[in-house]
Amino acid sequence: MIAEATLIVDLMLGALACALGLLSVGLSNLKQAIAMFIALGLILALIWLRLAAPDLALAEAALGSGVLGGLLIMASRGIKKPAPDHGSHLKNIAATSLSLLLAMVMGYASLELLSTDNRQLAEVLTFEYLADSGVTNPVTAVLLNYRAYDTLLELTVVLAACISVFIAGPQFLLTDKTAPFPQRLIKALLPVIALFACYLLWIGAKEPGGAFQAGSLLAGGVALFMLIGLRYPLSVRSLRWSLGLGVLAFLVVGLSSLLSGQPFFTLESETAGLVILLIEIAATISVTAALAALFLGGHPQRWYAHASKKEESS
């Protein structure tokens, strides 16, 4: 009976995800579409849980629903009612058939991925060498040891996005009036958020967690902090250093192994755990700074101009 019940829940989750996806691209009201997208992020997090991938579920809930939802809402503020664009028939047919083709290819690829031979290979590669990798959580081992190059490139992409937003993005303004109730509440809640982010970072070596989850949680905290009118406590230069810290740490570790004659980013078994922890700390600081900066938009100089204007007027 339990098996049928879980099958029903899985089918409902899948159907709900498809429906929400269709609604979020099909609705013409922008705010409704964004709400559907945020709900889709939540359903996807549940689906990741059902697929026994709690790390992905954490990252999806924090980034997909939380940060991305906030970013989309902020971005939709500046958009007036968009002109209804029906497109030509040919364009619609081409887009639909391309999407169907892509869906079929991805379905085939995921079925292939789940075939026994591929699975065994992945399990052997991950679990047999897990003891030497320095951590006991296989996801962290893959992210920060076996495929560390990918994580380095991810951090670089986030940094590049931040720089683009600094140069070209509009300023999402902080609110002028702050009610005392949310201020006191958020001031009380922020230590809890910080503690939980540190816990997620530390436990990433053993259990689901890690740098990106902790970073996105802390970025949410920083965004709350600035949304209620409190002043960003650090200087612009420290913001720049925080943004670059993740990539810097990765490059330092990678190049140092080049210096000792081994390929780029080789970790020794004995020191791997400590090195991974240090890289994760740097990556968390980077991700926090980057996501908070993306959320607030514009150049950091203008944040302080706004804050000092507020101080003069209040």
Next chain:
Amino acid sequence: MILSILGFVMLALGLTFFLMGSYGLLRLKDNFSRLHALSKIDNLALGFTLLGTGLLHQSWLLGLQLLVIWLLCLLASATSAYLLASRLAEEQSP
């Protein structure tokens, strides 16, 4: 055995309150009333669901964790309801 049955009853109650709250969200006319329905969902329905889950697993540590989760959800929903309501009040009487 008793605890498991009680757990299922709590889960069923939680589900009922979720359904009632969602129905209220869809069918109530005013935005303020909808906020009221949402807060009810967070209070009652989530509380019953977490209570049922704790009873089904019968572990003190899990029960304590679920209690903290419930309290944090209450805090978050109260704050967001307050913020939404104050924004709605601003828009209605400028």
